[in-house]
Amino acid sequence: GENVEQHPSTLSVQEGDSAVIKCTYSDSASNYFPWYKQELGKGPQLIIDIRSNVGEKKDQRIAVTLNKTAKHFSLHITETQPEDSAVYFCAVLRGGTYKYIFGTGTRLKVLA
Amino acid sequence: DADVTQTPRNRITKTGKRIMLECSQTKGHDRMYWYRQDPGLGLRLIYYSFDVKDINKGEISDGYSVSRQAQAKFSLSLESAIPNQTALYFCATSDHEGSWETQYFGPGTRLLVL
Numbered sequence: 001g002e003n004v005e006q007h008p009s010t011l012s013v014q015e016g017d018s019a020v021i022k023c024t025y026s027d028s029a030s031n032y033f034p035w036y037k038q039e040l041g042k043g044p045q046l047i048i049d050i051r052s053n054v055g056e057k058k059d060q061r062i063a064v065t066l067n068k069t070a071k072h073f074s075l076h077i078t079e080t081q082p083e084d085s086a087v088y089f090c091a092v093l094r095g096g097t098y099k100y101i102f103g104t105g106t107r108l109k110v111l112a
Numbered sequence: 113d114a115d116v117t118q119t120p121r122n123r124i125t126k127t128g129k130r131i132m133l134e135c136s137q138t139k140g141h142d143r144m145y146w147y148r149q150d151p152g153l154g155l156r157l158i159y160y161s162f163d164v165k166d167i168n169k170g171e172i173s174d175g176y177s178v179s180r181q182a183q184a185k186f187s188l189s190l191e192s193a194i195p196n197q198t199a200l201y202f203c204a205t206s207d208h209e210g211s212w213e214t215q216y217f218g219p220g221t222r223l224l225v226l
Contacts, residue, residue: 043220044202045217100213102154
């Protein structure tokens with residue numbers, strides 16, 4: 001079955017610096033790759049996603065890149081702010097299954 | 113997301129008790145899901161339902177059951193709770209847009225089994 005590895009598990013950055021979180025997956029049939037942000041006491045919320053026919057997508061300070069050959073995708077946050085502190089999850093969806101496999105999460109701390 | 117609500121938000125129960133976690137949504141989505149979240153393990157799928165008459169097991173369904181009472185309601189039951197079911201439980205819904213899925217999560221229910 002699909003396996004999704006997420007690194008690092010924790011990440012501390014200074015405010016204004018960039019943060020990068022990486023996920024690797026095993027199933028080459030996977031075709032949808034969302035990223036979720038989970039704040040304390042809340043459920044995960046979608047922040048950005050990418051389809052398998054696209055290599056990069058950007059939304060203001062957040063970007064996601066996908067390398068289908070190497071089977072990995074990454075979340076990039078630039079100019080980090082304290083409100084970016086949260087747990088971030090990647091997920092992978094295999095076409096036609098409608099079931100996600102989630103990464104294990106990255107706790108991001110942005111130090112003021 | 114306020115459109116997906118879960119009750120209760122916190123629950124403490126004892127080993128062997130039967131409990132029910134409830135999920136309601138006002139998004140009009142057909143698909144609903146139950147996940148559990150454990151530290152270091154991410155979210156794992158327990159059950160999912162594509163409509164009222166369609167219930168499917170996820171990767172960790174043992175010890176759980178579900179009921180889809182209506183399009184808007186999807187309940188998760190622990191027939192006889194055990195301590196290793198202590199976790200954070202999330203309900204989610206999804207819309208169908210071609211072959212793509214975006215899931216919307218509720219705020220979660222924190223369950224402690226003593």
